[in-house]
Amino acid sequence: MSQPARLTALPTPVRDPFSGRWPLASTVTDRERGPLPHGSPGAVLRRTAEVLGEPRIPSTGVGESAALDLVAGLLDQNGVDLSHPHAAAHLQPPVLQVAVDADALASASNASMDTYDSGPATLAIEHWVVKSLADLAGFGPEADGVLTPGGSISNLLAVLIARDSAAAAAGVDVRRNGLQGVERPVVFCSELAHFSLQRACAALGLGESAAITIPADENFRMRTDLLADELAKPGRTPVAVVATAGTTDFGSIDPIADLATLARAYRVWLHVDAAYGFGALFSERLAPLLADLPLADSVTLDLHKIGWQPAATSVLLVADRTRFSAFDRSVDYLNPADDIDSGLDGLLGRSLQTTRRPDAVKVATTLTAYGRSGLGTMLDTCHELAHAAAARVIADSNLELLAPVTLTTVVFRVAGQGLEASAADALQGEVRRRLLTSGRVLIGRTKLPAGGGRPAAVALKLTLLNPNATATDIEDLLDQVVATGLDVLTGEGAA
Ligand SMILES: *Cc1c(COP(=O)(O)O)cnc(C)c1O
Secondary structure: OOOOHHHHOOOOOOOOOOOOOOOEOOOOOOOOOOOOOOOOHHHHHHHHHHHHOOOOOOOOOOOHHHHHHHHHHHHHHHOOOOOOOOEEOOOOOOOEHHHHHHHHHHHHHOOOOOOHHHOHHHHHHHHHHHHHHHHHHOOOOOOEEEEEOOHHHHHHHHHHHHHHHHHHHOOOOHHHHOOOOOOOEEEEEEOOOOOHHHHHHHHOOOOHHHEEEEOEOOOOOEOHHHHHHHHOOOOOEEEEEEEEEOOOOOOOEOOHHHHHHHHHHOOOEEEEEEOOHHHHHHOOOOHHHHOOHHHOOEEEEEOOOOOOOOOOOEEEEEOOHHHHHHHOOOOOOOOOHHHHHOOOOOOHHHOOOOOOOOOHHHHHHHHHHHHHHHHHHHHHHHHHHHHHHHHHHHHOOOEEEOOOOOOOEEEEEEOOOOOOHHHHHHHHHHHHHHHHHHOOOEEEEEEEOOEOOEOOEEEEEEEOOOOOOOHHHHHHHHHHHHHHHHHHHOOOOOO
16 A cells, blocks of 8 residues: 655654764754744634634545645644754754654554553563663662653652552552541642642642742752751641752752652652653763662653653653552453453553553664664753853853753843843843744743842743754854844834
8 A cells, every 4th residue: 555645755764874963853844944933823823724724524535645735734834843953942852753753653553551452562662661761760670660641640640659658658548538537748849840740739639739849949959958847847748759850941950869868757759850851861971960860769751852752752660660559450341350360461550541652662762773872962962052052141241141051951031231120021021922933943931930139030941952953053043032132122123
């Protein structure tokens, strides 16, 4: 059977031995275009409606090739191009072509991870992937893991396991009876922890206010002394201490060893949210940042960040595999006991999902293709780009560096000398929006928390995850930020 044209036209997944450029995928063919389409969100909606017509399922189709061409054209002209060297907003990397090809294989198999007969090979591949990642993390043979649809869900599953374990210690079976009888359950995390922890607390019936946020120090790391004070307070049931290894904005890494000591002293679960930072382990140079990871009871990691995988590719690792019993479930039509006794078991008992994609296929392919050193080299390149960007920011009086570089993010701002705080904040937002709607440059923004006598401030952010970008690309990107900042300040070229 012949393939639709668009699929046979996929670029080669092989690294060019001469240029050394990584084979990254993109749906955008126009190399002159910037990372985003020019114009407003409304224009993208209109162009899409023009191509697909009224939002009504057509009664007869146009055929496969025509449909693929229409959709490919939309992604080409109106989509994001993360392989563009001026795409630097989010922890959403360009993806490796080999992972995209492997993911198409995974889709074509339509295997599922819940039962043995839903996909024997892909179950074995997931086993290989989670064991390999647990080994990289420094865990022992008791460790295991599960692929999840994202870091937010990995965090949710971790807090669920921790919640049930803290309640069990208090004599309560939460799964059966709910939280009644557990005195004010709380989760401790840094003020810079990812918001998915609050959402996890809400979803798990603890309430968002159960997430007690601990202030960070001047290096954006959780203050252990303040955590100790909080842990000592009576009248609460500590469920988990959550360390962030690679805060989303700053890449800062909480003091895992100190947090582990405190968690042990209070017999509390230690979860490390390494959604962003885990990939540091691929790099010989950056791996020491995560040397204390084996002290964790569970770890979240996202290979759709540092890992260059298409989403979704998150993993929850657990130091002791028996802790997955929080998800055990016997279902007559999926995993009857006599089948399990015969070895016909799937992974239903590791997840809240039933049907679950074989996301491990692209990971196994990528790790096999490039090895640890390949991914380490990609990360080292991005890390060096971040240092180059920070050096340029420091050297430019129009810009101001707001945080040290730890991994691959650079938090800075356009210097609004003499501006009121609110006007300086508005300047950052306006610069980012103008660059974004021009389509030429895509950078991030965030808020620097108040601290050290300084009020909170809006900041710009580069998240550098393109290993094919060069220092010149980053120079050029920052030139455009500066020029746009000056335009805004002088009232020129208003959108
Ligand atoms: C990105 C991120 C998450 C959320 O991960 P998703 O895959 O987007 O759900 C959680 N924690 C940290 C520290 C992150 O950077």
